[in-house]
Each structure stands twice: as C-alpha cells, then as structure tokens.
Amino acid sequence: MISKLSVSCTTFNILAPxxxxxxxKDQSCRESQYRGYWLSRNERIIDRLLGDRSSIICLQEVWMGNEELVDMYEKRLGDAGYISFKLPRTNNRGDGLLTAVRRDCFTIIDYREMLFNDLGDRVAQLLRVESVVPLWQGCSSSINVQIIIVNTHLLFPHDASLCIVRLQQVYKILQSIETYQKENDLSPIPIILCGDWNGSKRGQVYKFLISQGFVSSYDAAHHYTDSDADCHRWVSHRNHHGNICGVDFIWLLNPNNSRKPLRTSWKESAFAIIKVNNLSQTLRLRTEKVLHKGISLTICSLLFQYLLQAASLSEENAFAFLKADSPGDYITYPGFCQALHQLGLTGHRDGLIPEDAKDLWTEADIDGNGMVDHEEFQQRIWCPSPTWSEHPQESIELGTEWGSNTAKPVALGFSVKDAVLFPPEVEEGMWPENYSLSDHAPLTVVFSPVNLSFSPQSF
Structure with missing residues (x-):
C-alpha cells in the first residue's frame, strides 16, 4: 500500500526590499530605506509560510545584504522545525535564494550550489533529501523516498537577446543534475524544480522543460494545457512595468517520464529563439529604414503592425539576413556567426559561447558541406522538425541505474494532488490591488506518492 503521507512544496519570490x-514618481525610493516597512512585510510573509507548513520552502529574492532580515528567516524557520540553506547571487547583487526543509519530513543527504557567474549572476541550489518515514510500504518492504530539489531564479528578459541566457541557465541546471546523478551512481529519482522562471508558458524555457519530461504542477493539477486558451488562466506576478503574467513554477520529473536527449532539446529551443529574434531584427531594421526616409511615426507604427501580421511571410527575409554577404544562395559559417552577433546572442558575457554557436551550425549544416542552403535553413532553423535524430550516447535509459547496464524497476514517484496560488484572484488571471506581500504570488503544490514500478521491456 502507498502511505497516506504527502509532500508539499511552496515556491515564493518574496521581492527583495x-x-x-x-x-x-521617485524610482530611487525603495523599501530598503525604511526598516519598519520591510520588517513588517517580511514578518507577514513568514507568518504565511509557517501557516502553510510546507515540507519544502523555496524562496527567491531574499535580501542577503541585510543580516537582520536573513537572521529573522533562519531563526523563525529554525524554531518551527526547518533546516535552511541560503545562497547569495554572485557579484554582490544583494539578493539570493533560501531553501528550507522540514526536519520531520526529510533528512538532507547532500547540498550543492550552482553559480552562474557567466550567466546573469544567477544561482541555483540543489538538495538531495530522503523522507524520514517510508512513503511506500509493501508486504515485505518499505521505501524512504529520495528526491532532488532545485531552487532558482532566472534572469529577467529585459530584451529579446536575454531569452537565450535564460535558456542557457536552465540547460546548465539540467546538465548539473545529470552530472550529479552520474557521479553518485544514482538510480533515477523524482526531481522537483522550483522558482521564478521569469518566463511564461509561451516561452522556450517552458517548452524546453516539457521536452525534458517535466510537468508544470499547477497546470497538471488544474488540467491546463499549453494552448493559447489556457495561457492566461492564471498569473503569479505583476512586474515593474505593471504587466501581469504567470512565471512561477514547480516542475516535477518522475523517473519514468520519457525525455529527449538534453543537448537535442537545447538546440531546438535555441533555434526557435533565433527565429523569433531574427524576425524582430528584420522588423526593427525595416522600421528604421522607414524613419530614415522621413515618414511620420504614426505611419511607421502602422507599418510595423502590418509587418508583425505578415511575419509568417518573412522567411526569405530571414534567410537573406543570415546569408549576409555570401556570394551564393547559401549561408556560410562566418555569416551565421555575424547574424548571431547582430541578434544580440553572442558578443557579450551572457551570450552564447563559440562552442555553442559551432554546435548550432553543425546541427543546421545537415550534409556537412560547410554551407546551409535554403532547404537546410527551412528544415533546421525556420521550421525545425520535432523529430531530429537523437544521439544514443546522450540518451537516458529509463528504469536503469546511472552508470549501470543492469535494468532495475523504478519504485516510486509522485502525482500532483493539488496546487494553489495565493491570493485566489490570481487563479482567475487577475491581480488584486490590495495584495501587498510581494509582486509575486506564492505557489504551493501537494504531491502524492505513486508506484512507478515497471518492466524495462515494456518500453
């Protein structure tokens, strides 16, 4: 029988003072200047967290530069039975992450830190925990389940070029998890990713994680899809521009979920971002040319709207942009690299490194002749096929131990029992004006243990 015990997890960007x-009117006036304000608000945040008493708490934007605030979180959570781990962002950015785990629910097996000095000064925390009591009890055995938990806060996409940085951050997290599991010779165990992803269900990070077998817990609980109709059903953030969007996620990966090879998924997502940036760049250049000809801003705006509507007809323009000064009807590697630079995807510390650009080029140049013709452009860059050839050496064989050729059945995973956002209005896609805890809504998910045992031959 499966234990009636469940596992709950809360993720919350608490908005650093x-x-x-x-x-x-005065953008320099911040809450950090008024102790009474930030102290009162954070006390209320802790009250709410302790009221929920989730098994796992993942916080982002904790004001690490203020010892009093950090000590308050550690003491109050510690007195309530939590063990906590804090991690400031690199280069003294002032804020960071805090992950707390209830001692009566889990013991800590390992804790690792991921420092993205080269990727927007972001960080991530990895914890491997084991349940204190068995979550699975059979006739002759019981299992204390292990879980990998990751807490992170991705870069805010101030412009389109930073979308590739966020994708890189997620890729680095998944790569680190994969390496960690191999180094420790771990059998596949459930993975829970928590945090502020600074991107919605429409973005490539969401699609990248879906391709890796992860499930958005809130969407699963409410039976939402990634369709346009479901994209705006809930929100979790009102950003500094006043826009509301859903960016806070708790992702679940069960050991038996099918996954694409990690690098394959990354390439597909990267090309999708290049395509979007390519269109944006083409439209911007066209608009600039109109302005240079002295046409009014009103007409320019109308033209821009028209070009957006006609974006699906801009494939030839995109090919010409990547082709650059090539004498033939094909894209060369120097021209490809030049286009990546013009799109803002390379040439700065947070962009693609040369090895990444070369990897993308190799994937686009199907026949390996050093040139990408229009057919290869159309197949790999413009409309990449979801069934690219997968490299066997990158594959993870389901139901087997890392570093072992002997198949063993997966014993336990989780199903999403419930998921709740607070305040309740955000679940209807609205942001209440009287909500003052943060500019983010806390998300709490309850997981139930499920038996995932299977015969490897069934796959």
Missing part, C-alpha cells in the same frame, strides 16, 4: 519601489 532593495527592488521594491515605494513611489512611481
């Missing part, structure tokens, strides 16, 4: 603006 150094970022909380108190006046629209």
């Amino acid at each position: 150094i970022y909380k603006r108190l006046s629209e």
Whole structure:
C-alpha cells in the first residue's frame, strides 16, 4: 500500500526590499530605506509560510545584504522545525535564494550550489533529501523516498537577446543534475524544480522543460494545457512595468517520464529563439529604414503592425539576413556567426559561447558541406522538425541505474494532488490591488506518492 503521507512544496519570490519601489514618481525610493516597512512585510510573509507548513520552502529574492532580515528567516524557520540553506547571487547583487526543509519530513543527504557567474549572476541550489518515514510500504518492504530539489531564479528578459541566457541557465541546471546523478551512481529519482522562471508558458524555457519530461504542477493539477486558451488562466506576478503574467513554477520529473536527449532539446529551443529574434531584427531594421526616409511615426507604427501580421511571410527575409554577404544562395559559417552577433546572442558575457554557436551550425549544416542552403535553413532553423535524430550516447535509459547496464524497476514517484496560488484572484488571471506581500504570488503544490514500478521491456 502507498502511505497516506504527502509532500508539499511552496515556491515564493518574496521581492527583495532593495527592488521594491515605494513611489512611481521617485524610482530611487525603495523599501530598503525604511526598516519598519520591510520588517513588517517580511514578518507577514513568514507568518504565511509557517501557516502553510510546507515540507519544502523555496524562496527567491531574499535580501542577503541585510543580516537582520536573513537572521529573522533562519531563526523563525529554525524554531518551527526547518533546516535552511541560503545562497547569495554572485557579484554582490544583494539578493539570493533560501531553501528550507522540514526536519520531520526529510533528512538532507547532500547540498550543492550552482553559480552562474557567466550567466546573469544567477544561482541555483540543489538538495538531495530522503523522507524520514517510508512513503511506500509493501508486504515485505518499505521505501524512504529520495528526491532532488532545485531552487532558482532566472534572469529577467529585459530584451529579446536575454531569452537565450535564460535558456542557457536552465540547460546548465539540467546538465548539473545529470552530472550529479552520474557521479553518485544514482538510480533515477523524482526531481522537483522550483522558482521564478521569469518566463511564461509561451516561452522556450517552458517548452524546453516539457521536452525534458517535466510537468508544470499547477497546470497538471488544474488540467491546463499549453494552448493559447489556457495561457492566461492564471498569473503569479505583476512586474515593474505593471504587466501581469504567470512565471512561477514547480516542475516535477518522475523517473519514468520519457525525455529527449538534453543537448537535442537545447538546440531546438535555441533555434526557435533565433527565429523569433531574427524576425524582430528584420522588423526593427525595416522600421528604421522607414524613419530614415522621413515618414511620420504614426505611419511607421502602422507599418510595423502590418509587418508583425505578415511575419509568417518573412522567411526569405530571414534567410537573406543570415546569408549576409555570401556570394551564393547559401549561408556560410562566418555569416551565421555575424547574424548571431547582430541578434544580440553572442558578443557579450551572457551570450552564447563559440562552442555553442559551432554546435548550432553543425546541427543546421545537415550534409556537412560547410554551407546551409535554403532547404537546410527551412528544415533546421525556420521550421525545425520535432523529430531530429537523437544521439544514443546522450540518451537516458529509463528504469536503469546511472552508470549501470543492469535494468532495475523504478519504485516510486509522485502525482500532483493539488496546487494553489495565493491570493485566489490570481487563479482567475487577475491581480488584486490590495495584495501587498510581494509582486509575486506564492505557489504551493501537494504531491502524492505513486508506484512507478515497471518492466524495462515494456518500453
């Protein structure tokens, strides 16, 4: 029988006082300047967290630059039976992450830190925990389940070029998890990713994680899909521009979920971002040319809207942009690299490194002749096929131990029992004006243990 015990997890960007603006007119006026304000708000945040008493708490934007605030979180959570781990962002950015785990639910087996000095000064925490009591009890055995938990906060996409940085951050997290499992010769165990992903269900990070077998817990609980109709059903953030969107996720990966090879998924997502940036660049250049000809801004705006509507007809323009000064009807590697630079995807510390650009080029140049013709462009860059050839050496064989050729059945995973956002209005896609805890809504998910045992031959 399966134990009636469940596992709950809360993720919450608590909005660091150094970022909380108190006046629209004076952007320099921040909550961090007024101790009474930030102290009261964070006390209320902790009250709510302790009221929920989730098994796992993942916080982002904790004001690491203020010892009093950090000590308050550690003491109050510690007194309530939690063990906590804190991690400031690199280069003294002022905020960071805090992950707390209830001692009566889990013991900590390992804790690792991921420092993205080269990727937007972001960080991530990895914890491997084991349940204190068995979550699975059979006739002759019981299992204390292990879980990998990751807490992170991705870069805010201030412009389109930073979308590739966020994709790189997620790729680095998944690569680190994969390496960690291999180094420790772990059998596949459930993985829970928590945090502020600074991107919606429409973005490539969401699609990348889906391709890796992860499930958005809130969407699963409410039977939402990634369709346009479901994209705006819930929100979790009102950003500094006043826009509301859903960016806070708790992702679940069960050991038996099918996955594409990691690098294959990354390439597909990267090319999709290049395609979007390519269109944006083409439209911007066209608009600039119109302005240079002295046409009014009103007409220019109308033209821009028209070009957006006609974006599906811009494949030839995109090919010409990548082709650059090539004498023939094909794209060369120097021209490809030049286009990546013009799109803002390379040439800065947070962009693609030369090895990444070369990897993308190799994938696009199907026949390996050093040139990408229009057919290869159309197949690999413009409309990449979801069934690219997968490299066997990158594959993860389901139901087997890492570093072992002997198949063993997976014993336990989780199903999403419930998922709740607070305040309740955000579940209807609205942001209440009287909500003052943060500019994010806390998300709490309850997981139930399920038997995932299977015969490897069934796959």
